[in-house]
Amino acid sequence: MVWDLCVPKLAKIVEVIELTPIEKLFKLEFVSEEDAKVFTFKPGQFIEVSVFGVGEVPISICKSPTRSGPLELAIRRVGRVTNAIHKLKPGDIVGIRGPLGNGFPVEKMRGFDVLFVAGGLGMAPLRSVLQYVIDNRREYGDIIFLYGVRSYREALFRDMAIDMVEHPEKWGLKMFLSYEREDEVFEGLRQKYPERVRKGVVTVLFECADLYIKPDKVCAVIGGPPIMYRFVLKELAKRKIPPERIYLTLERRMKCGVGKCGHCIVGGATAIKYVCKDGPVFTYSDALAVRGLV
Amino acid sequence: MRYVKLFKEKFPEFFEALKKWGEVHAPVKHGKFYSFKRVSSPGEVVLDYNRTMIPPKKFFIKPLEAIMKVKVGRGYEPIAEEPKRLVLLGLHACDINGLRILDTVFMDEPKDPYYATRRENAIIVGVSCKPDDHCFCKSMGADYAWVGFDLFLHDIEHSYIIRVGSLKGEEIVEGLGNLMVEPSQEDFIKFRDFELNRSRMFKRALELSHLPEIADALYNSDLWTKFADKCVGCTSCNLVCPTCRCYDVAENVDLSLKEGVRTRRWDSCFIRSHALVAGGLNFRPTRLDRFKHRYNCKSSMEPRTGLCFCVGCGRCSVFCPAGIDHVEVLNTLWGLT
Numbered sequence: 001m002v003w004d005l006c007v008p009k010l011a012k013i014v015e016v017i018e019l020t021p022i023e024k025l026f027k028l029e030f031v032s033e034e035d036a037k038v039f040t041f042k043p044g045q046f047i048e049v050s051v052f053g054v055g056e057v058p059i060s061i062c063k064s065p066t067r068s069g070p071l072e073l074a075i076r077r078v079g080r081v082t083n084a085i086h087k088l089k090p091g092d093i094v095g096i097r098g099p100l101g102n103g104f105p106v107e108k109m110r111g112f113d114v115l116f117v118a119g120g121l122g123m124a125p126l127r128s129v130l131q132y133v134i135d136n137r138r139e140y141g142d143i144i145f146l147y148g149v150r151s152y153r154e155a156l157f158r159d160m161a162i163d164m165v166e167h168p169e170k171w172g173l174k175m176f177l178s179y180e181r182e183d184e185v186f187e188g189l190r191q192k193y194p195e196r197v198r199k200g201v202v203t204v205l206f207e208c209a210d211l212y213i214k215p216d217k218v219c220a221v222i223g224g225p226p227i228m229y230r231f232v233l234k235e236l237a238k239r240k241i242p243p244e245r246i247y248l249t250l251e252r253r254m255k256c257g258v259g260k261c262g263h264c265i266v267g268g269a270t271a272i273k274y275v276c277k278d279g280p281v282f283t284y285s286d287a288l289a290v291r292g293l294v
Numbered sequence: 295m296r297y298v299k300l301f302k303e304k305f306p307e308f309f310e311a312l313k314k315w316g317e318v319h320a321p322v323k324h325g326k327f328y329s330f331k332r333v334s335s336p337g338e339v340v341l342d343y344n345r346t347m348i349p350p351k352k353f354f355i356k357p358l359e360a361i362m363k364v365k366v367g368r369g370y371e372p373i374a375e376e377p378k379r380l381v382l383l384g385l386h387a388c389d390i391n392g393l394r395i396l397d398t399v400f401m402d403e404p405k406d407p408y409y410a411t412r413r414e415n416a417i418i419v420g421v422s423c424k425p426d427d428h429c430f431c432k433s434m435g436a437d438y439a440w441v442g443f444d445l446f447l448h449d450i451e452h453s454y455i456i457r458v459g460s461l462k463g464e465e466i467v468e469g470l471g472n473l474m475v476e477p478s479q480e481d482f483i484k485f486r487d488f489e490l491n492r493s494r495m496f497k498r499a500l501e502l503s504h505l506p507e508i509a510d511a512l513y514n515s516d517l518w519t520k521f522a523d524k525c526v527g528c529t530s531c532n533l534v535c536p537t538c539r540c541y542d543v544a545e546n547v548d549l550s551l552k553e554g555v556r557t558r559r560w561d562s563c564f565i566r567s568h569a570l571v572a573g574g575l576n577f578r579p580t581r582l583d584r585f586k587h588r589y590n591c592k593s594s595m596e597p598r599t600g601l602c603f604c605v606g607c608g609r610c611s612v613f614c615p616a617g618i619d620h621v622e623v624l625n626t627l628w629g630l631t
Contacts, residue, residue, distance in 0.1 A: 004472035005404040008370050009360065053364045053547035053554045057572070077573030095370055251570050255543055257405055262540030262561070263568060266577075267512030285379060291513065291590075292577070 005258055008034045008050040008095025011090055020154050022077045023121070024086060025062075027070040030062045031093065041065050042103030044249055045126035049073065049085065050095030055072050055195070057081040058254040058276070061099065062124040063289065066130030071096075074124040074156060098258040101280050103223060104129050104138075104247055112219040112245070113141035115209075119148045119202050119224025120198050123156040125280075126223040129213050134172070143173035146214050148202025152185040165189060165196050174212055176205040194229050202228065206235045219245040226251065229294040233284055246284035250275050266292045298467055298474040299481055300447075305454075306471040309336040310385075311470055315417060315462075316379025320354065321346055330382065334429070341366035341384050341447075344426045345607055349536035350382055350389050351396055354412045357561070359406060362556040364545060370556065372407070381407055381417040386423045388607040390443050391436040392536030393418070394599050399539055399625050420446035422488065428608030430498035430621050436605035437493070439494045450484040472512035502619050505602060509593035512588060521623050522585035524616045531588065531620075537603050540568070563588050589623065 012056040029140035030036035033292050046060040051219040056081065063072035088094065107128065114133055118126045134142050145164065149155040162185075164175035177197045179186040190197040198204045202224070208245075221240055222232055229248055238244055252264035252275040259277030271284075287293045300308055309478050312318050313334070320339040322331040328343045330350060335380040363371040386392075393413075400409035417496035420443045431437040435539035439446060444463035455477050458464050467474050477485075501508065532538040545552035561568065564584050592604040604620070611619040 006407055007372050010369050011555075032608070035383065052368070052369075053365050053545055053551075055545045056543065076573075078393055082604045093367060093369075102588075123575060167451045196298070226577075251571060256541075258342060259402070260399055260406060260539070260541075262563070263542075265587075267594075269506035269515055269590045272591065291510065 002235075005097060005100075008048070008056075008097050009122035010093050011071070011096045013090050013092050013094065014083075016088070017072060021044075023156060026073045026075060026085070027144070028073065028087075028094070028095070028096070029070045030034050033242075035241070039099070040069075041099035041231070042269075043106055043132045044104035045099040045101045046125075046254075046257075046280060047071075047080075047096050047098030047100060047141070047159070048254075050097070051084040051093070052086070053260035054084040054092075055081045056095075056097070057085070057145050058257060060125035060128070060249070060280070062127045064128050066132055073099060074121070074127075074137075076121055097257060101276060104249070104281050106132055109133075109221075110139045110141065111220050111232055112249065113219050114143050114210075115213060115219050115220040115241075116143070116145040116147075116218060117202060117222045117224070118146070118240070119228040119232075120150070121156065122223030122225065124223070125156060126221060129221050130285055135202055137172055140156055141217060142212060142214075142220075144209050145173055145175045145177070146205040146209060147176065148171055148178045148205070148228075149180075151179055151181040152184040153183075155179075162189065165193055166294060172227075178202050178205050194220070201231070203231050203235050206239075213239055213241075215240045220247065222246065222248045223284075226294070229287075233287070234294065243288060247281055248279045248284065248287065250282060250293065252276070253279070254280075266290060268292075296464070296467075297477050297482075298456045298458065299478075299547075300456055300474055301479040303455045304473050305471055306336045308470065309339070310404050311466055312381045312383060312417075312419065315466060316381045316415070318383055318475055319379045319529075320383040321389055333383075335587075339368070339384060341421050341449075344383070344429075344479050345386070345612070347378070347391060347534055347609070347613060349534065349607070350385055351392065351536055353380060353382060353416065354393075354396065354409050355400070355539060355541065356558040358557060359408070360555040360557050361543075364547065364554040364556055364568075366547060366552050366554065373555075374407075374412070377411050380412070381419065382416060383419045384421045384428075385418055385443070386607070387420060387439040388429075388431040388537050388605040390418060390420050390437045390439040391431075391599075392605045392607070394442040395537045395596055395603060395605070396539055398596050406562070407476065410534060417460075418442065419444065422446075422448045424492055424494070425496050425498075426608075427497055428505055428612050429496065430500050430608060431606035432493065432496045433496055433499040434602050434604060434606035435502065436601060437496075448485050448488065450481055455481055455485045471542065473627045476563055498606075498621050499628060500604075500606065500624055502602065504628065505593045506595060508624050509586075509590045512627045514547075515627055517627050518526040518582060518586055520626075521618055522582040524618055525564075525581060525585055526616050527564045527581055527584070528615055529564045529616075530613050530615065532562035532564060533560060534609040534613045535592075536605060536609070537592075538562075563591070592620075595626070
């Protein structure tokens, strides 16, 4: 009998880094060398993380497969299981099932400019694609990154984001940052780089980035809270970016992760999809055809 | 297809042969209703029944089961039960087709090991039936089992014509030797007459040709509210549905805090938490959303079997405490009533 995707494999927490007051970055290594060897993944895939006796939760991998070292997960403390995860320390063991889902089609994106649009925790799955694109820099055109956060305090990977704003040539990309709340750090940044930092939700950044967005050569990668998609998709549609070149990563209640338990089913009767198995990455074309996707 | 004939007076011998193969479960009458129960003698079996309350899915995905042992701090261990050979005797065509739908989900890669073990260790013996006022399997194309069974018994007055659908079925028939005889031309005529007659008996019908569109294109119709307002969200339709398969997973540790189990149990899309994610966002927050979701799910087509996720058994209508009728809902939406 095949238990492969059924029984969690053991992984040890090797490092915990506090990202924000409610988010931590967990670095994990498989306990068994055998498990580590067979584990390969694509940017945008997720895993189910188990805390013994508490339960399981789907978390996207926020590191690119092009980078060696432990697996990285940015986890927000928001539910029962993630609260339990936040209490764990280096040396503690968790269970892992995966990788699950389809991931971003990074091969298909080759030769195109890449426009990232991230909001809040959506940065986590997008970071894996960003790292991938940076590590295969020659394969891709211009990189444009729009990142919307609430405030400095709540921004994920903020040091990296600020560094990208300040040193675009070092990173080889164009970074734009928006923030919603009054905030000293970001306000200072805005005064220094008014053309790259704005106050407001992430869509205000399109105006700044328009100079660099070439609809016929760009593909878009979007990650963020469900409410964000509708507005971002509207902006992308305005700029006539073809729907099949817009990729979204979605969130649903993904319990089994393999298209069986039924919780993440979306769509009307003419097109039913499992977010966990057919996604979590969908194109905007899918979103137009499948009811309730965004 | 191989056909053999069994005289009804020889049914006890046939039953014994099934019993030798594995544990026999068959429809048994319980008060007003029927249910699949373990039987030890042919006398307990009721083959002339309308429908059981709980469909045969209960044999393959348990209402509640422990799937894994949790050793706190040390890992998970699957609970692999000893494969038990089961004979499910007396399944109607709609239920056999319902199992085919479940197979497309649970036997699809990656296979669900719990389901697969049980499924591979079971034989399915179907039996012909006559529709009652709630059956609409004919319009769903699920009124006849072409595949998905090992043996299928067609009642032709004093005997059964048995269709042999698999190698396992073949073995049982072979084991019975002379008890099974070749059907005559006359028997086949009786068989045809039974099926023709049965086909004409259906009173309920759903417009299958447009079914996905009915649910999908009319998603914003106000008529949904008329029915959703009656719905009490009791989840009964999910539990009695032969193709409803949503499950939830939970983990419990015993008092030692060292060991525990991961369990799974039937879930329902009518429960508010079904599409709820951490942080409080609910993708189907209202009962109307959940009501439409079920109809959309049931009305979609499974491409490999060509079957719809509803097989027309009528259970959801029969056992709905609010009296909501599946056929009526969809036909009303489509403007057919």
